Structure formats: structure tokens, C-alpha cells
Amino acid sequence: MDLSYTEEQQMLRDSVQKFIEDNYDISERNKLTATDEGFSRDNWKQFAELGWLAMPFAEEDGGLGGSPVDTMILMEEFGKGLVVEPFFPTVVLAGSALSQFGSADQKAEVLAGIIDGSIIATFAYAEEGAHHNLDHVATTATKDGDFYTLSGTKSVVLNAASADRMLVSARTSGDVSDEAGITVFLVDAGADGISRDDYPTVDGLRASEVTLKDVKVPASAIVGKEGSGHDVLEAVSNRAILALAAESVGAMEKLYTDTIAYTKQRVQFDHPLSEFQVLKHRMTEMFMEHSLAKSLTMKATMLETQGSDETQRTIHALKYLIGKSSRFVGQNAVQLHGGMGMTEELRIAHYFKRLAIIDSQFGNTDHHLTRFVA
Amino acid sequence: MDIEFSEEDLAFQQEVRSFIEENLPKGMDLWTKRGDWFKALREKGGWDVPKWPPEFGGPGFTPTQRYIFDMEMARHSTPPQLPFGVTMLAPILMAYGSKEQQDRFLPGIRDGSVNWCQGYSEPGAGSDLANLKTKAELTEDGKHYIVNGQKIWTTLAHIAHWIFCLTRTSSAGAKQEGITFLLFPMDSPGVEVRPIITLGGSHTVNEVYLTDVKVPVENRVGEEGKGWTYAKGLLAHERTGLAGIQNSVLALEKAKENAASIKVGDGTLLDVPAFRNKLGALEAELLALEFTELRTLASVAAGGSPGPESSILKLKGTEIQQRIQELNLEAAGVYAAVWGNKAAGPKFAKGAMSAYLGGRATTIYGGASEVQKDVISKNVLGLG
Numbered sequence: 001m002d003l004s005y006t007e008e009q010q011m012l013r014d015s016v017q018k019f020i021e022d023n024y025d026i027s028e029r030n031k032l033t034a035t036d037e038g039f040s041r042d043n044w045k046q047f048a049e050l051g052w053l054a055m056p057f058a059e060e061d062g063g064l065g066g067s068p069v070d071t072m073i074l075m076e077e078f079g080k081g082l083v084v085e086p087f088f089p090t091v092v093l094a095g096s097a098l099s100q101f102g103s104a105d106q107k108a109e110v111l112a113g114i115i116d117g118s119i120i121a122t123f124a125y126a127e128e129g130a131h132h133n134l135d136h137v138a139t140t141a142t143k144d145g146d147f148y149t150l151s152g153t154k155s156v157v158l159n160a161a162s163a164d165r166m167l168v169s170a171r172t173s174g175d176v177s178d179e180a181g182i183t184v185f186l187v188d189a190g191a192d193g194i195s196r197d198d199y200p201t202v203d204g205l206r207a208s209e210v211t212l213k214d215v216k217v218p219a220s221a222i223v224g225k226e227g228s229g230h231d232v233l234e235a236v237s238n239r240a241i242l243a244l245a246a247e248s249v250g251a252m253e254k255l256y257t258d259t260i261a262y263t264k265q266r267v268q269f270d271h272p273l274s275e276f277q278v279l280k281h282r283m284t285e286m287f288m289e290h291s292l293a294k295s296l297t298m299k300a301t302m303l304e305t306q307g308s309d310e311t312q313r314t315i316h317a318l319k320y321l322i323g324k325s326s327r328f329v330g331q332n333a334v335q336l337h338g339g340m341g342m343t344e345e346l347r348i349a350h351y352f353k354r355l356a357i358i359d360s361q362f363g364n365t366d367h368h369l370t371r372f373v374a
Numbered sequence: 375m376d377i378e379f380s381e382e383d384l385a386f387q388q389e390v391r392s393f394i395e396e397n398l399p400k401g402m403d404l405w406t407k408r409g410d411w412f413k414a415l416r417e418k419g420g421w422d423v424p425k426w427p428p429e430f431g432g433p434g435f436t437p438t439q440r441y442i443f444d445m446e447m448a449r450h451s452t453p454p455q456l457p458f459g460v461t462m463l464a465p466i467l468m469a470y471g472s473k474e475q476q477d478r479f480l481p482g483i484r485d486g487s488v489n490w491c492q493g494y495s496e497p498g499a500g501s502d503l504a505n506l507k508t509k510a511e512l513t514e515d516g517k518h519y520i521v522n523g524q525k526i527w528t529t530l531a532h533i534a535h536w537i538f539c540l541t542r543t544s545s546a547g548a549k550q551e552g553i554t555f556l557l558f559p560m561d562s563p564g565v566e567v568r569p570i571i572t573l574g575g576s577h578t579v580n581e582v583y584l585t586d587v588k589v590p591v592e593n594r595v596g597e598e599g600k601g602w603t604y605a606k607g608l609l610a611h612e613r614t615g616l617a618g619i620q621n622s623v624l625a626l627e628k629a630k631e632n633a634a635s636i637k638v639g640d641g642t643l644l645d646v647p648a649f650r651n652k653l654g655a656l657e658a659e660l661l662a663l664e665f666t667e668l669r670t671l672a673s674v675a676a677g678g679s680p681g682p683e684s685s686i687l688k689l690k691g692t693e694i695q696q697r698i699q700e701l702n703l704e705a706a707g708v709y710a711a712v713w714g715n716k717a718a719g720p721k722f723a724k725g726a727m728s729a730y731l732g733g734r735a736t737t738i739y740g741g742a743s744e745v746q747k748d749v750i751s752k753n754v755l756g757l758g
Contacts, residue, residue, distance in 0.1 A: 126708045128719055129637045130707075131636055131637065131638045131643065131707050132707060132708075133638075133639070155708060155709065155718060155719060156708045156709065156711055156712065156718070156719075177639065197716055197718070198716075199712055199713060199714045199715075199716035199718070200713050200714045201711040201712065201713050202574070202710070202711055202712075202713040202727050202731075203711065205711075207711060207712070209716075209718045267498070268500060268501050268502035268505070269501075269502045269505075276744075278744050278747070278748075279744065327700075331734065334573075334734045335734070335737060335738065335742070335743075335744075338500050338501070338738050338742060339495070339500060339526070339527045339579075339735075339738060339739070341734070341738075342572045342573050342734060342735050342738065343570055343571065343572055343573075344571045344572065344573065344575065345570075345571075349572075349573045352573070352734075353573070353574075353731070356703065356710065356727075356730065356731075357710065357711045359704075360703075360706070360707060360708050360709075360710040360711060361708065361711075364704055364707075366646065366648040366649055366704065369648065370646075370647075370648055
């Protein structure tokens with residue numbers, strides 16, 4: 001067993017850390033979230049130049065042949081920096097679907113564009129009435145010769161306003177919640193029949209309600225096979241959870257270390273808050289939660305890399321644990337900062353909000369705990 | 375032991391309900407016709423100021439009537455009054471203010487024409503409130519105080535006409551000594567209000583900078599250096615009691631409705647055991663907390679003082695509020711993220727996120743939960 005990073009992985013971590021140190025103090029980040037797109041195209045260009053957008057993809061697809069471990073390293077640092085560029089929807093969601101299920105043409109055109117930074121992509125999977133069930137797909141895809149016609153509404157589609165391409169889960173057969181009969185399509189985000197209602201999200205990112213009305217796509221737009229979209233969704237969801245877990249671990253590290261630093265300098269009742277036993281124990285518990293979350297994130301990421309049979313169950317456990325520990329660490333970081341923890345001025349509030357949203361994505365704690373014990 | 379209210383108290387409860395039924399504006403009128411509501415309360419015989427004693431125009435409720443009144447008002451979601459004047463400052467003026475001060479300030483407090491804010495917390499004085507540093511120095515002619523310093527977390531300072539403010543007039547002796555209670559208008563020269571934007575982007579609290587603010591000595595409440603004693607009495611009034619608990623009862627009902635509107639498989643979120651159990655646990659704890667409040671009431675109504683169990687009301691009450699907020703957030707699912715002017719998904723989603731974010735403050739303000747536990751362990755349990 002060897003749990004240490006390779007030399008390349010250490011370099012990767014160092015380069016992300018340096019980028020964040022140079023570009024991402026909280027006031028810079030707040031400037032980015034206030035812009036129209038909510039992120040920086042210049043930063044995105046840098047991500048491409050630094051090879052981060054190519055990291056997890058196979059060399060034959062033009063990638064750097066990295067593994068989920070590399071994505072974990074990136075996402076953990078992004079979590080510490082509260083990075084707002086659309087790495088998650090583009091590389092993790094759309095990228096892992098295309099790299100695992102895409103046709104040669106789709107890879108050559110779209111994956112290549114993701115890798116060189118020219119294409120921003122996203123995945124439209126959520127629907128009203130689904131409540132975390134990815135197989136609940138009411139959006140329809142009707143076959144008509146060599147074409148399919150897509151109609152339906154997708155919710156909280158990350159960075160849809162900036163996306164060039166969009167993966168869409170749609171139903172080609174079966175009932176609304178059937179596992180079978182879902183098909184994933186690769187759609188041009190500007191295609192006729194697509195309309196959007198864009199909004200900021202509470203964590204400072206961007207999303208949209210996306211309505212498809214008779215959107216016509218060729219059969220070659222299918223990602224994977226017709227009717228086997230469940231497999232695509234499950235695979236993407238697993239990668240998504242691993243990435244979000246790593247991001248959470250990064251955010252939690254900042255939350256507990258910022259809290260320690262704050263309580264050391266905040267004096268009340270003639271003592272620094274850090275000297276009060278009840279607060280010392282609380283911070284110790286925050287550290288414990290972070291440590292456990294980090295351990296399970298590493299384990300699940302390595303199991304996914306190996307393709308182990310235990311992966312699925314471990315990922316359910318992971319999303320549960322991340323939700324639980326994030327809530328504890330986030331809430332207590334705010335609590336121990338007192339009134340200051342409630343202000344938008346400190347980073348604390350922004351980590352807190354981000355973690356609250358992560359729990360709502362790809363299944364919350366109850367959803368995954370139920371599946372873990374099933 | 376008898377768990378039921380007396381005949382008289384039940385009759386009173388019916389009277390309150392009928393009054394609400396007849397006078398509470400319905401629907402959107404609740405916002406436009408608030409004035410009518412408060413007028414009706416006043417004309418009923420001081421029901422607009424239920425906590426005020428009869429000599430100041432209050433209704434003179436017994437403790438049980440107070441409980442019933444508050445409970446019915448909360449259950450019917452009647453419009454709240456800003457607490458700073460009516461609930462927090464008025465009792466101080468009645469107890470320690472001069473006759474002139476009472477005549478001058480109480481009418482504006484009662485009819486809501488003068489908004490007040492509370493100038494207590496400072497950057498270095500939060501949980502340790504007595505550590506406050508804002509200085510008030512008497513001028514040589516003895517006619518004015520000159521106030522310099524900074525207040526923080528001042529709720530609604532940006533719409534307040536006046537502030538009641540704790541200032542330091544002496545640094546000799548213990549921290550609690552040398553604190554003086556002053557009143558002054560927010561448009562006095564030298565008062566500057568700066569907004570603090572809190573979690574979720576709302577503007578409720580402020581920083582208040584005080585630079586050479588000139589306050590006439592007749593605006594001092596009580597004696598110089600006794601302000602801490604007065605403020606402590608006032609903090610007791612701030613203790614969240616029944617209203618918070620009844621609001622939680624309502625909030626839990628609403629949380630159930632929200633969950634029932636979320637489809638999960640063939641049923642709703644209410645059918646999901648993990649979620650249902652959390653709702654159930656909260657309901658059980660809330661039943662116990664409601665009855666704890668009643669135990670407190672019973673001992674006060676019998677002429678005694680509140681029992682030791684009364685000390686847990688704020689602590690447990692705020693914890694329960696926050697847990698209900700978490701459940702609404704969970705029920706919102708992916709739509710918890712939606713922000714700004716747009717709405718998507720279930721109607722309650724955006725409110726659920728705002729409440730969750732803002733609700734984190736309830737275990738911080740009015741004495742952080744950790745400090746409350748210190749106070750209880752010392753004063754109630756005798757733990758040093």
C-alpha cells in the first residue's frame with residue numbers, strides 16, 4: 001500500500017495551490033461572482049494551459065491519462081479556494097460521460113474542445129418531481145427516422161448560460177421513473193427550441209432552468225446506447241460525488257483552520273476564545289469530522305480508480321458522510337465566529353453556503369444513507 | 375395536578391380567538407392594514423402592549439392570560455411589532471426612567487411612530503458585553519455627555535429614529551460598573567450607520583460609529599454608572615419564550631406540508647422513513663418544550679418564580695428552530711440552490727434557504743448558546 005502522491009501529483013497540487021494563492025482571495029472571488037458569467041474566461045484559459053482540463057482523460061483522447069485521484073487533488077484545492085470556474089459541469093459531468101460513453105466522433109469534436117478549453121459543457125439531469133432520483137426522467141425523446149425530438153424541462157443546470165454543449169437525459173421508452181428507457185443526448189446549447197431561465201445560485205455560481213421544445217437532434221447525438229442512459233447517469237453521478245466530496249474536504253479544512261485562527265485572536269472575558277474548553281472540544285470535533293471525510297474520500301476515489309466491486313456502496317457511504325460532516329463543520333464554524341460568521345465579508349459564510357448546496361446535489365445524506373444500508 | 379385551563383382562562387382564550395377572527399386583516403390586507411389591527415388591539419384595552427402594566431396603559435393580564443394571549447397571537451401569525459421599543463426599552467423606562475422620560479418616549483414607542491435600535495454590542499464586546507468601550511464624558515458645565523466609540527450588529531439602525539445605548543462613563547472598578555444608559559436621536563451629528571451584509575445578502579444589522587455625539591444629561595436613564603443593572607433587567611425581557619415555541623409549532627406544520635408536496639417515488643417525502651423520523655423527533659421534543667413552558671407558567675401563576683427548567687427554553691427553542699429550517703432545506707432538494715429574483719421548483723425553496731442561512735444567528739445573538747450553558751451551569755446547577 002502506498003497512499004502518498006506521485007511526484008506529478010504533488011506538482012499538480014502545488015500548481016493549483018499557487019494559482020489560488022495568486023488569484024483567489026475572497027475579494028477577487030466576490031468580483032468574479034458579480035460578473036455576468038460568474039467566472040473568468042482568462043482563468044479558464046489558464047486552466048487549459050496548465051493541463052487541468054486534460055487531466056482525467058485518456059491519452060488516446062488527447063488527455064493526460066490521469067485518474068480520479070488527480071481530479072480529487074484538483075477539486076480539494078478548488079474547494080479551499082472556492083473556485084467558481086465551470087470545471088465541475090464541464091470536466092467532471094460532461095467530460096466523464098463523454099470519455100466513458102462517447103463515440104469516437106463525440107470525443108474528437110467535443111472532448112477535444114473541453115480539453116483545449118474551447119468548449120464549456122454541462123449536464124442537464126435534474127427535473128422537478130425527481131427529488132434526487134436521476135432515473136426520474138419526464139423529458140421525452142421521440143424517434144423520427146434518423147432523428148430524435150426532445151421536449152421537457154431540466155432544472156438547476158449548472159453554467160447553462162455559458163455552455164456550448166449540453167448533455168441531456170431524456171426518455172425514449174418506459175415509465176417516468178423506470179431505470180430502463182433513458183437515453184443521454186449531446187445537444188448544442190444554442191439549438192432551436194432551447195430556452196433558458198438563468199439565475200445565480202446561493203453559493204455564487206450560475207444555473208438555469210432549461211426548457212427543450214421539439215429540439216431535433218440526429219441519432220449520432222446519443223451518448224452510449226439508446227435506452228441505457230441509466231448507466232451513464234450512474235457513472236457520472238459517481239464521479240460527481242467523488243469530486244464534490246474532495247471539494248468539501250478542501251472547504252472543511254479551511255473552515256476548521258480559519259476557526260482555530262479566529263478563536264486564537266478573539267478575546268472575550270479576558271481570554272482568547274481558544275482557551276475555553278467547550279470551544280476547544282468543538283474545534284477538535286470539527287477536525288475529526290474533516291479527517292474522517294478526507295479518509296473516506298480517498299478510499300472511495302481509489303476504489304473507483306481500481307474499478308472495485310465495493311465502489312458503489314462506498315460512494316453511498318461517502319455522500320452521506322460528507323453531508324453530515326459538512327453540516328457540522330460549517331455550522332460550527334459560523335457559530336464560533338459569532339456575528340462575524342454571519343457576514344458576507346469573511347470566507348466562512350461562502351464555504352458554509354457552498355457546502356449547503358453540495359448536500360443538495362447528486363443525492364443528499366438521507367438519499368445515500370438509505371441506499372448504503374439497503 | 376390539573377392539565378386543563380380554568381373556566382375563566384378558557385373563556386379568555388375564546389375571547390382572544392374571537393377578537394382575532396373579527397379584527398385580523400386577511401390575506402394581503404395583513405400588510406396594508408397593519409395600522410387598523412394595532413388600533414383595534416389598543417382599543418380593546420391595551421392589547422397592543424400586552425406586557426405593559428395597567429398604570430402605563432397595559433391590560434394587566436395574569437401570567438396565564440399572557441401565555442394564552444401570546445399563544446393565540448402566534449398561532450394566528452398576527453403581525454409582530456418591532457421589539458426594541460415596546461418590549462425592550464419601555465420596561466426600562468417604566469422601572470428606571472424619570473416621569474419626564476416616560477411621558478416623552480412611551481407614547482411614540484406605543485404608537486410605533488418612533489423606531490428604536492439597541493446600541494449594546496461592540497467589536498470587542500459580544501458575549502462579554504460588559505467589556506464595552508464606547509466612552510461618554512461629561513462636559514465641564516455638566517450639561518452634556520460627549521459620546522465616542524463604535525457599536526456593531528445594531529439591528530435596523532438604518533431605519534431607527536433613536537438609539538438606547540450603553541456607554542462607559544468610568545473605567546474604575548469592575549467592568550460592570552461605570553456603564554451608563556443613554557438615549558439619543560440617530561440623526562445627531564456624529565452618528566454614522568454602515569450596513570453589514572449578512573449570509574444570504576440581507577441588510578438587517580449595522581455598524582454604528584459615534585464621533586463626539588452630544589447627548590443632553592436629561593437623556594440619561596437612571597443614575598450614572600448603573601446602566602449595567604438596567605440592561606441586565608432588559609436582557610431578561612429579551613429571553614425568547616412562548617412566541618418562539620409557538621412559531622416552531624407552526625413552522626413544523628409548514629415543514630410537513632412542504633414535505634407532503636414533494637413527490638418521491640409513488641408517495642411523498644413524508645413517506646420516506648429517514649425524513650419522517652426527523653420530523654417525528656422534532657415534534658416529540660417540541661411537545662416536551664411546550665410543556666416545559668407551561669411548567670414555568672404554572673409556577674409563576676402560583677406566585678412563585680420560574681423554576682430552573684425555564685433556563686433551557688431559549689437554548690432548546692433555537693436549536694429546534696434551526697433543525698426545522700434544515701428539514702425545509704432538505705425538502706427543497708436541488709432547488710435549494712436557486713437564488714436572486716428567479717424562482718424555480720417548489721414555492722417554499724427560496725424561503726427555506728433564506729431561513730436556514732439567517733437562522734444560524736439565533737444561537738449567536740442575545741447570548742451565544744455556549745455562554746447560555748455557562749450561565750445555566752453556574753446559576754442553576756451550581757457548577758462554579
